[in-house]
Amino acid sequence: MAAKKLLILPGDGIGQEVMVQVRRIIDWMGKKRNIEFEITEGLIGGSAFDATGTPLPQETLDAALAADAVLLGAVGGPKWDDLPFDKKPERGLLGIRKEMGLFANLRPATVFDALVDASTLKSEVVSGLDIMIVRELTGGLYFGQPRGIETLPNGERKGVNTLTYTTSEIQRIGRAAFDLARKRNKKLTSVDKANVLECTVLWREEMIKLQQTEYPDVQLEHMYVDNASMQLVRNPKQFDVMVTENMFGDILSDCAAMLTGSLGMLPSASLGAADANGNRKALYEPVHGSAPDIAGKDIANPLATILSFSMCLRYSFNMVAEADLIETAVKNVLKGGLRTADIMSPGKAKVSTTVMGEAIVRELDKLS
Ligand code: NAI
Ligand code: MG
Numbered sequence: 001m002a003a004k005k006l007l008i009l010p011g012d013g014i015g016q017e018v019m020v021q022v023r024r025i026i027d028w029m030g031k032k033r034n035i036e037f038e039i040t041e042g043l044i045g046g047s048a049f050d051a052t053g054t055p056l057p058q059e060t061l062d063a064a065l066a067a068d069a070v071l072l073g074a075v076g077g078p079k080w081d082d083l084p085f086d087k088k089p090e091r092g093l094l095g096i097r098k099e100m101g102l103f104a105n106l107r108p109a110t111v112f113d114a115l116v117d118a119s120t121l122k123s124e125v126v127s128g129l130d131i132m133i134v135r136e137l138t139g140g141l142y143f144g145q146p147r148g149i150e151t152l153p154n155g156e157r158k159g160v161n162t163l164t165y166t167t168s169e170i171q172r173i174g175r176a177a178f179d180l181a182r183k184r185n186k187k188l189t190s191v192d193k194a195n196v197l198e199c200t201v202l203w204r205e206e207m208i209k210l211q212q213t214e215y216p217d218v219q220l221e222h223m224y225v226d227n228a229s230m231q232l233v234r235n236p237k238q239f240d241v242m243v244t245e246n247m248f249g250d251i252l253s254d255c256a257a258m259l260t261g262s263l264g265m266l267p268s269a270s271l272g273a274a275d276a277n278g279n280r281k282a283l284y285e286p287v288h289g290s291a292p293d294i295a296g297k298d299i300a301n302p303l304a305t306i307l308s309f310s311m312c313l314r315y316s317f318n319m320v321a322e323a324d325l326i327e328t329a330v331k332n333v334l335k336g337g338l339r340t341a342d343i344m345s346p347g348k349a350k351v352s353t354t355v356m357g358e359a360i361v362r363e364l365d366k367l368s
Contacts (some may be wrong), residue, residue: 003036003037003038004035004036004037004038004068004069004316004317005037005038005040005066005067005068005069006026006037006038006039006040006067006068006069006070006071006312007039007040007041007042007060007063007064007066007067007069007070007071008022008023008039008040008041008042008070008071009041009042009043009044009060009064009070009071009072009073010041010047010073011044011045011046011047011072011073011074011075011089011290012045012046012047012073012074012075012076012077012089012290012295013074013076013077013289013290013291013292013295014073014074014288014290014291014294014295014300014353015045015072015073015074015075015290015305016047016073017295017296017298017300017302017353018073018286018300018301018302018304018305018306018353019071019073019305020353020354020357021302021305021306021353021354021356021357021360022071022302022305022306022309024357024358024360024361025306025309025326025357025360025361025364026039026309028361028364028365029322032364032365032368033322033368035319035322040063040067042057042059042060042063042064043057043059043060044056044060044072044075044089044092044093044096045074045075045076045089045090045092045093045290046075046076046077046079046080046089048060048089048092049080049083049087049089049092053087054087054092055075055087055088055089055090055091055092055095056091056092056095056096060092060096061095061096061099064096064099064100064283065099065100065281068279068282068316068317069282069283069284069312069316069317070096070100070282070283070284071283071284071285071305071308071309071312072093072096072283072284072285073285073286073290073305074285074286074288074289074290074291075089075090075092075093075289075290076088076089076090076289076290076292077089077290077292077295078292079292089290096283097137097138097270097283098138100270100272100281100283101138101272101273101281102137102138102270102271102272102281102282102283103136103137103138103139103169103172103173103176103271103272103273104134104135104136104137104172104173104176104177104270104271104272105134105135105136105137105249105253105268105269105270106132106133106134106180106268106269106270106271106311106315107132107133107134107135107249107253107256107257107266107268107287108130108131108132108133108266108267108268108311109129109130109131109132109133109236109253109256109257109259109260109266110129110130110131110260111126111127111128111129111130111259111260111261112260112265112330112331112334113127113128113331113335114331114334114335114337114345115260115261115262115265115334115343115345117345117346118260118261118262118343118344118345119258119259119260119261120258120261121233121259125234125235125236125237126236126237126259126260128237129236129237129259129260131236131237131239131240131241131242131256132180132184132240132241132242133241133242133243133244133249133252133253133256134173134176134177134180134241134242134243134244134249135244135245135246135248135249135250135252135253136165136169136173136243136244136245136246136249137246137249137270138246139164139165139166139169139245139246140163140164140165140245140246140247141161141162141163141245141246141247142161142246142247143164143246144161144162144163144164145162145164146160146162147160147161147162148160163197163199163200163245164199165199165202165203165245167202167206170202170203170206170207171206171210172273173243174190174206174207174210174243175210175214176243176271177190177241177243178210178211178214178215178218180241181215181218181240181241182215182217182218184240184241185240185241186217186218186219187218187219187221187240187241188211188218188219188220188221188240188241188242188243189220189221189222189223189228189239189240189241189242189243190203190204190207190220190221190222190223190242190243190244191222191223191224191225191228191242191243191244191245191248191249191252192204192222192223192224192225192244192245192248193224193225193226193248194222194224195224200245203245204222207220207222207243208220225244225248225252228242228244228248228252229251229252229255232252232255232256232259233255233259236256236259257287261343261344262301262342262343262344263287263288263304263342264286264288264300264301264303264304264340264342264343265301265303265304265307265343266286266287266288266304266307267284267285267286267287267304267305267307267308267310267311268284268285268286268287268308268311269282269283269284269308269311269312269315270282270283270284270285271315279316280315280316282312282315282316284308284309284311284312284316285305285308286304286305286307286308287304288304294341298352298353298354299340299341299350299352299353300340300342300353301340301341301342301343301353301356302340302353302356302357302360303330303340303356303360306326306330306357306360307326307327307330309326310322310323310326310327311323313326325364325367325368326360326364328367329360329363329364329367330360332363332366332367333356333359333360333363336359337349338351338355338356338359339351340352340353340356
């Protein structure tokens with residue numbers, strides 16, 4: 001098998017520190033499982049701006065388009081706050097997502113047994129929680145035209161954003177979600193606001209058509225977004241895979257994230273269209289940012305990025321056994337009591353980024 005091409009973009013702040021720990025795991029996979037990655041490292045964000053004058057150098061973009069998968073740390077920080085909008089670190093991230101055509105954002109919310117006490121919700125509500133939110137990422141309200149702020153003839157100002165989706169945009173995100181549901185528990189909840197927004201009436205119609213023609217084995221239910229937000233907090237375990245429009249997904253995925261207790265635990269994947277061989281462009285990154293308040297102190301939680309790498313193995317490289325192995329190692333290390341400072345577990349010793357990374361590698365050794 002040809003070596004898998006992996007582009008690593010540590011970015012800024014804690015992005016660089018957590019990526020060091022992921023590198024240990026990649027090395028381990030090479031040595032102990034004979035899995036060779038062809039790794040390139042590149043610049044993005046503020047550190048790219050400092051070195052090259054742009055947050056997304058052409059070289060990085062070319063490498064991203066040539067790679068089988070991209071693993072990203074985080075970008076941004078106060079050092080670059082005063083830059084013009086198009087030079088800001090965050091533009092690098094938006095730019096790479098757009099150029100790679102990443103229209104499906106997968107955000108799992110998983111509650112590890114050892115961390116039920118870290119959630120703000122009652123443990124019986126969240127224990128065993130394992131849901132996946134699929135957010136449409138390149139269309140909808142955040143991109144629809146017309147948009148902007150205009151001045152009316154009477155002098156009043158008017159702000160406009162537009163919710164638009166074409167049938168092909170709905171179908172491709174629908175298929176991504178149905179495919180996932182098929183691999184998991186064959187249940188998909190499509191979230192819309194079809195009682196008020198025509199665009200989401202179309203969304204619902206297309207989801208129903210997909211289910212009837214291509215995914216009859218997957219159970220499809222529909223829920224209005226306002227109800228979905230209540231249900232996520234009331235009884236999140238009723239869900240398995242949820243699929244929704246860009247802005248609805250932005251809000252619901254942050255809400256679901258907090259059911260799990262810590263931002264430092266949350267991975268994500270963003271997928272593009274499949275080519276003729278079924279390969280998709282893909283970018284994996286933790287949900288958190290560059291955390292300038294704790295950067296350089298070796299206290300950041302590396303697990304979100306380690307779990308993002310595990311999603312990369314699962315979804316881009318079809319290495320399900322290795323992905324499971326990493327997830328089991330994370331579970332076991334947490335069960336053993338290790339916590340980084342961001343995890344609100346009473347009475348547990350707090351360990352550094354490095355110690356957490358080393359512990360995961362030791363656990364991988366034990367498991368294999
Ligand atoms: P943030 O996610 O960087 O930090 C929020 C809070 O969570 C901070 O107190 C931080 O210390 C803590 N935290 C985050 N990740 C952690 C981890 N792995 N371990 C322990 N604690 C962790 O979000 P914030 O503060 O709003 O933004 C900081 C910078 O990051 C800004 O420049 C922002 O634009 C950028 N950002 C970048 C993102 C990305 O690269 N995908 C996403 C969100 C923000
Ligand atoms: Mg958000």
